Structure formats: structure tokens, C-alpha cells
Amino acid sequence: MALPRRRLFEGFRLRDLRRRLGLSQAAMAARLGISVPYLSQIENNGRPITQIVLLALAREFPMEAADIGTEAETSTLLRTIDAATDTSIPAHPLSEPDVRRGLEQQPLLARRLVAVHEAWRRSQEQLRVLDDRFDTGSSEAAPLPWEEVRDWFQAEGNYIDAIDRSAEALADALDEGPVAQALEDRLRRWHGVRVIGEDSDGSQLSRFDAGSRTLALNSGLPPESRAFLLAHRLVRYEFANEMHHVVAEAGLASQASRELLSVGLANYAAGALLMPYASFRTRAREVRHDIDRLRQRFGVSFEQACHRLSTLQRPGTAGLPFFFCRVDMAGNITKRHSATRLQFAALGGACPLWIVHEAVAIPDRILVQLAEMPDGTRYVSMAKGLVKPSGSYARPPRRYAVALGCEEAHAADFVYADDLRLGGAATPIGASCRICPRTDCDQRAFPPAGSVIEIDADRRSVVPYAFR
Incomplete structure (x- = not known):
């Protein structure tokens, strides 16, 4: 069954989008690759929005593409074009007109192409894991628990719909005022949990006593960490059924993996509660993903805001596709997720030419980079070195860097790309030396x-x- 050929007259949506973005007709027409008169006719419903224009919208404005046309049609077309034009496959790529024609005339064949391409990508990821294991001398037949949980989140697109929507509803139900106070009040009134402060050398952030139902938080915690720990405790009560169902359906091999997934889901839910999906996505779009403005608006840390941006993959209202990672002083990637084509090495460190390594050595300063992978895909990266005080002279502070980035095609929506010479020379990087x-x-x-x-x-x- 071919894609339906319907005449889509939604020019008012395109006009509203252009005005929200502050673009002139000439600027919008240039982004879409059409003439100004043609755009004017579309906006006035004199011409329909064609599939070609829908595709251009999906590529240039991915967060708004779902508001115009049918998400399923555009998604299918984008996935088919991605499979047919993947430059990492050593074969002559197809042109976009050929792909569109093939999808219309042979939709089952096109979907088969997409399935084969996705299977090939999974096999490449498995090869990365095997290469890492060979290089590190590991003989483990099964993945370690943290590897299994990491791979599960990656397979889910780092978006858990049931938990994310529940967190959004709970955020709406919280009392007005400072979020930490609202979380503490709900814990006390709904779950009988009393929150107290506790002096610590920094080795312990929180401690919960089930007998007295007392949550002790380190008195030296910054406000954003305190709010996150309160949210983490609250979601364990509020979303217990949802998280239990997700763990049961995950099919993980070991009890340790299932327990680790439960912790990861609570972390995910806490972030989703502090940064509710729709409001966070809208604000991120308004400020062009300026992390400092987002963290101030939602009372979260720099790292928390970066991580949340990488989870905005709700079907129909997806955010900008980002990759996100955290790198320690030794170059190990301790957190990773990619909604882009960029895939990190499964174990060990990343390419030494990537700006994130320099950022570790320069805390509290944002560095930017235009980088190109071996397959020709180009990315805009932002990296910032962070230092978390330990709370004691006897304990060294934690030093690491976080990185966030998107493909160059989305640079107009990423404020950190403004000072880069887009389209010019890019730093050649790879996933890691063992597979570059x-x-x-x-x-x-x-x-x-x-x-x-x-x-x-x-x-x-x-x-x-x-x-x-």
C-alpha cells in the first residue's frame, strides 16, 4: 500500500511556524529550498504542502515537523532516505527523488530496506562491543549489568513514555511555589516521609530510614541536587507500578541488572518530573537550547538539563535529536546516549580529537567544535568541564565534562553553533581508535x-x- 496522496492545505500552520521562529518569507523559503512566491501561495492555501516540503520541514525544523502533516508519513520517508543515502555503506547511494518514487511504488520493498539498514546498524554496534571486549581482554559471554541496562536505554531511544507522561501529570499536580518545597510537602502529606538535614563528609548524599520514614539529605548539597533527590524519593512511591511493569517487560538477564534498571528508571522519572516534557521542550526551542537559561528556568544542574534534552523523543512531538555523554578525567565515557547517527564506543574512551577531552581540563568554560565522522556526517558539539565539590578536604572533588551535540543540519536551532564557521573545515574524529x-x-x-x-x-x- 503506497503512501496516501492527499492534498494538504495547512498553510496557516506553516505561517505560524515561520512567525514563531522570527523568519522572513525569504529566510524560510531559503531553508526549505523553495521560492518566495511558492511559499506565499502555500501560506495562503493557494498551493498544498507537498511531500517534498514536508520532508524539508522535518529536516530543517524537526521539533515542529509533527505539527504539520502526518507524522507517520514523514517518519517513514525520512527513515527510508536515511537507509538509501547512508554514506557509511560502500555502495552508490540513491537520490531522494528515487527514494520517494520507490516508496510510493514499492512500499513493502522500501520498508524492507529500512529493516535491513536498522539490522546492519545493530550489527555494527555489536561489532563495536566485540572489538572493545577483544581489546580489553574480556572473556565475558554476557554483558555486565551496567552494560545491559545502558544498552536497554539506548534501544528504547532513552525515552520511556509511560513514566514520562506520569511525571508530567505529577508536575502539574504539585503545589505552587519552589519545586523543592512542593516535593517535600507531597512526600510528607501523601507518603508520611519526613525530610531532615544531615552533616556529612560528602561521601553520602542521602539516607532513607524505612522504620521512621525519614529521608536525611546532606546539608551541603546544592539546591538542584537536593531537588533531584527529593524527586527521586517521591517517584519511587508515585510510579512504583509503572516502573515495576517496565522492569518486568525489559527481559534483562540478571537480578542485578533489574535492580540497576529500577534505579535508572527512578533517575529518569526524577528528571522528567523536574523538567516536564511539554514545557521543557517548548522553552528549549524558545532559547535555542541554551543550557544555562534552561537550568535557571527549571532549577536544575547543567548536566541534568543536557541529559534531559537527549530524552525528548516522544513520538509526534520529538525534540531536536541530540547526543549526550559524560567523560571523566581518564577519558572514560561514564554516561552516553545518542538520538543521532553518532554512536559511542561501547567501552573505554572516545576520540582524543573530540573537544570534550579539552573541556575536562578547563572547568566552567564552554567549548564548541564542528566535527566530522569518517562517514562524512558533521556534528556541532558543545562541551563543558564541571567540578563537584566533595564536601571535605580529605576527599578530592569530582571532575568531569559533559558534551551535547547535534548534526550540522540542525545548527540554526542550537545556540552554540553561532560562532562556528558552518560548512567550512571540520575536525576529523571517530568513535574510537579500535574502530576508526x-x-x-x-x-x-x-x-x-x-x-x-x-x-x-x-x-x-x-x-x-x-x-x-
Whole structure:
């Protein structure tokens, strides 16, 4: 069954979108690749919004694409084009007109192409895991619990619909006023939990005594951490049934994995409660994803706001597709998620040329970078080094960096791209040395897995070998 050929006259939606974005007709027409008279005719319902225009809208304004036309049609077309034009596959890519024609004439074949492409991507991810295990000498047959939970969240797109919607409803039901006070009041009135302060050397953030139903919070916590811990305790009561159902349906192999998933779901729910989906997505769009403005508006930390942006994948009202990660001082990626084509190495560190490593050494300063992967996909990255005080001279502070980024095509909606020369030279990076095919990288730590090493004793370069 081919995609329905319906005449879509919703010019008023396109006009409202253009005005919300503050774009002139000329600027909007340029973004969509159409003429100004054609755009004017669409806005006045003199011409329908064609599939080509819908596709351009979905690419240029992904957060608003669902408001115009049919989400299912646009999503199917985008996934088919992604499969047919993937430059990482060594075959001649199809043109977009050919893809559209094929989807109309042979929809089952097109859907099969999408399924094969997604299976290929999963196999590449599995290869990354195997390469990591081989490189680290691991003989584990099954993934470790934290790996299994991480992979489960990635497979779910880092968006849990039932919990996210419940958190949004609970946020609406909270009392007016400071959110931490509202959370504390609900814990006391609805669940009989008393909240107290407790001095600590920083090794313990919170402690709950089930017998006295007392939640003790470290008195030295910053306000955003205190609010998060209150939210974390509250959602464990409010969403117990939803989280139990998700864990039961996840199909994880071990009890440790299931318990770890429960903690992860509570963390997810707490973030969704502090940053309700619709209001957070709307505000993020208004400020062009300026993290500092978002954290001030919602009373959260820089890292919490970055992480929440990477979870805005609700069907029909998705946010900008971001990748997000956290990197420690040793270069280990301790948090990772990608709603983009960028995939992180399953274990170990990331490419040394990525700006996030420099950010670790320069706390409280935002760095930006235009980077290009081996398949030609280009990303705008923002990274910031953070320091969390330990609460005691005897304990060193935690130092790490967080990174957030999107594909270059979405740069107009990402404030951190404003100072970059888009379309110009980009820093060539890869997922990690063990799976990066670049032959001319001076920062390579070791050759890619499965390659053949070539040594020439009469030639000396920065990297003392070549490979094929």
C-alpha cells in the first residue's frame, strides 16, 4: 500500500511556524529550498504542502515537523532516505527523488530496506562491543549489568513514555511555589516521609530510614541536587507500578541488572518530573537550547538539563535529536546516549580529537567544535568541564565534562553553533581508535581491530606504522 496522496492545505500552520521562529518569507523559503512566491501561495492555501516540503520541514525544523502533516508519513520517508543515502555503506547511494518514487511504488520493498539498514546498524554496534571486549581482554559471554541496562536505554531511544507522561501529570499536580518545597510537602502529606538535614563528609548524599520514614539529605548539597533527590524519593512511591511493569517487560538477564534498571528508571522519572516534557521542550526551542537559561528556568544542574534534552523523543512531538555523554578525567565515557547517527564506543574512551577531552581540563568554560565522522556526517558539539565539590578536604572533588551535540543540519536551532564557521573545515574524529578507519590521524593510539600492520623501517612518521 503506497503512501496516501492527499492534498494538504495547512498553510496557516506553516505561517505560524515561520512567525514563531522570527523568519522572513525569504529566510524560510531559503531553508526549505523553495521560492518566495511558492511559499506565499502555500501560506495562503493557494498551493498544498507537498511531500517534498514536508520532508524539508522535518529536516530543517524537526521539533515542529509533527505539527504539520502526518507524522507517520514523514517518519517513514525520512527513515527510508536515511537507509538509501547512508554514506557509511560502500555502495552508490540513491537520490531522494528515487527514494520517494520507490516508496510510493514499492512500499513493502522500501520498508524492507529500512529493516535491513536498522539490522546492519545493530550489527555494527555489536561489532563495536566485540572489538572493545577483544581489546580489553574480556572473556565475558554476557554483558555486565551496567552494560545491559545502558544498552536497554539506548534501544528504547532513552525515552520511556509511560513514566514520562506520569511525571508530567505529577508536575502539574504539585503545589505552587519552589519545586523543592512542593516535593517535600507531597512526600510528607501523601507518603508520611519526613525530610531532615544531615552533616556529612560528602561521601553520602542521602539516607532513607524505612522504620521512621525519614529521608536525611546532606546539608551541603546544592539546591538542584537536593531537588533531584527529593524527586527521586517521591517517584519511587508515585510510579512504583509503572516502573515495576517496565522492569518486568525489559527481559534483562540478571537480578542485578533489574535492580540497576529500577534505579535508572527512578533517575529518569526524577528528571522528567523536574523538567516536564511539554514545557521543557517548548522553552528549549524558545532559547535555542541554551543550557544555562534552561537550568535557571527549571532549577536544575547543567548536566541534568543536557541529559534531559537527549530524552525528548516522544513520538509526534520529538525534540531536536541530540547526543549526550559524560567523560571523566581518564577519558572514560561514564554516561552516553545518542538520538543521532553518532554512536559511542561501547567501552573505554572516545576520540582524543573530540573537544570534550579539552573541556575536562578547563572547568566552567564552554567549548564548541564542528566535527566530522569518517562517514562524512558533521556534528556541532558543545562541551563543558564541571567540578563537584566533595564536601571535605580529605576527599578530592569530582571532575568531569559533559558534551551535547547535534548534526550540522540542525545548527540554526542550537545556540552554540553561532560562532562556528558552518560548512567550512571540520575536525576529523571517530568513535574510537579500535574502530576508526582513518589512515592519516596523528592522534591514533593503536590500529583498528582486524587491520594488517605495515612497518617501514626507513620511514618515520608520528604514528610508527601504517595499516590496511
